[in-house]
Amino acid sequence: MLGKILGGGLGWILGGGPIGALIGVAIGSAFDKGGTSIFRSDEDPKQHGRKRQTQRGDFSAALIVVSAAVMTADGKILKSELDYVKRYFLQNFGEAIAIEKIKVLGEVLKQEIPIDDVANQIKLNMRIAEKRLLVQYMFGIALSDGEIHRTEIDMIQRISNGIGINHYEFLSMKAMYTQQYSHGGQRSYQSGRQQARKQQGPSLNTCYQILGIASSSTEVELKKAYRKLAVKYHPDKVAHLGQDHVQTAEDKFQKVQEAYEKIKDSRGLN
Numbered sequence: 001m002l003g004k005i006l007g008g009g010l011g012w013i014l015g016g017g018p019i020g021a022l023i024g025v026a027i028g029s030a031f032d033k034g035g036t037s038i039f040r041s042d043e044d045p046k047q048h049g050r051k052r053q054t055q056r057g058d059f060s061a062a063l064i065v066v067s068a069a070v071m072t073a074d075g076k077i078l079k080s081e082l083d084y085v086k087r088y089f090l091q092n093f094g095e096a097i098a099i100e101k102i103k104v105l106g107e108v109l110k111q112e113i114p115i116d117d118v119a120n121q122i123k124l125n126m127r128i129a130e131k132r133l134l135v136q137y138m139f140g141i142a143l144s145d146g147e148i149h150r151t152e153i154d155m156i157q158r159i160s161n162g163i164g165i166n167h168y169e170f171l172s173m174k175a176m177y178t179q180q181y182s183h184g185g186q187r188s189y190q191s192g193r194q195q196a197r198k199q200q201g202p203s204l205n206t207c208y209q210i211l212g213i214a215s216s217s218t219e220v221e222l223k224k225a226y227r228k229l230a231v232k233y234h235p236d237k238v239a240h241l242g243q244d245h246v247q248t249a250e251d252k253f254q255k256v257q258e259a260y261e262k263i264k265d266s267r268g269l270n
Helices: 002-013 017-032 059-071 079-093 095-108 115-125 128-142 150-163 167-177 192-198 204-211 219-232 235-241 243-267
Strands: 178-183 186-191
Touching (some): 017 059, 017 095, 017 115, 059 079, 059 115, 059 128, 059 150, 079 128, 115 128, 115 150, 128 150, 128 243, 167 204
Antiparallel strands (some): 178 186
């Protein structure tokens, strides 16, 4: 109990806001159980471009909290979701630190997360490129089992809106990762991998959604939308977070390019 109290207190005292408090309590729980601190001095700051302690805007701490929010959105925690998070942490932080972060995630999963307060903290203290990366990451968790539920979409959208991602950009990002279809009057979503088994690449309608334009848009509007997104999602904007984060950005950048090329081909443009 003492570890939890100290951990929660330190989270607030260090200016960590709701994210710091959640992580602080989690660290306290790990301390009570004989665990160790997750934000250690040997963690490479180049990995996420932020201070190593649990402070406002700390990217890795935000990853842990949004992981818990998405994983619990549908009322159950799946092994596929946990495996996705483990792989992501291993790739970006190394084995030793990733193991400790996963332990803390386990404790955060037991807490009630003040979603709107967490989102507001991220909005005020993170750069837009990092916010977009968080949204991509959340979609990755939700789609780890090959299907995404309405409650997960709602949670990701709620967080996205809260951190300052506008509605049209959210729809563009959602189109990159999911395809909506009807089944018995119920809406559900499929991952890009499932789509690929049914068709080669995204549908033309999805391509327009990715670029955030209508199918009636002019050639000038098409090119303008593409150039805007190409700048917005260029991998260089998250280079400070580490190579694996860059790879995630590159995947999205490629989706924008593919959507643009497919629309051009459909219109017979060079």
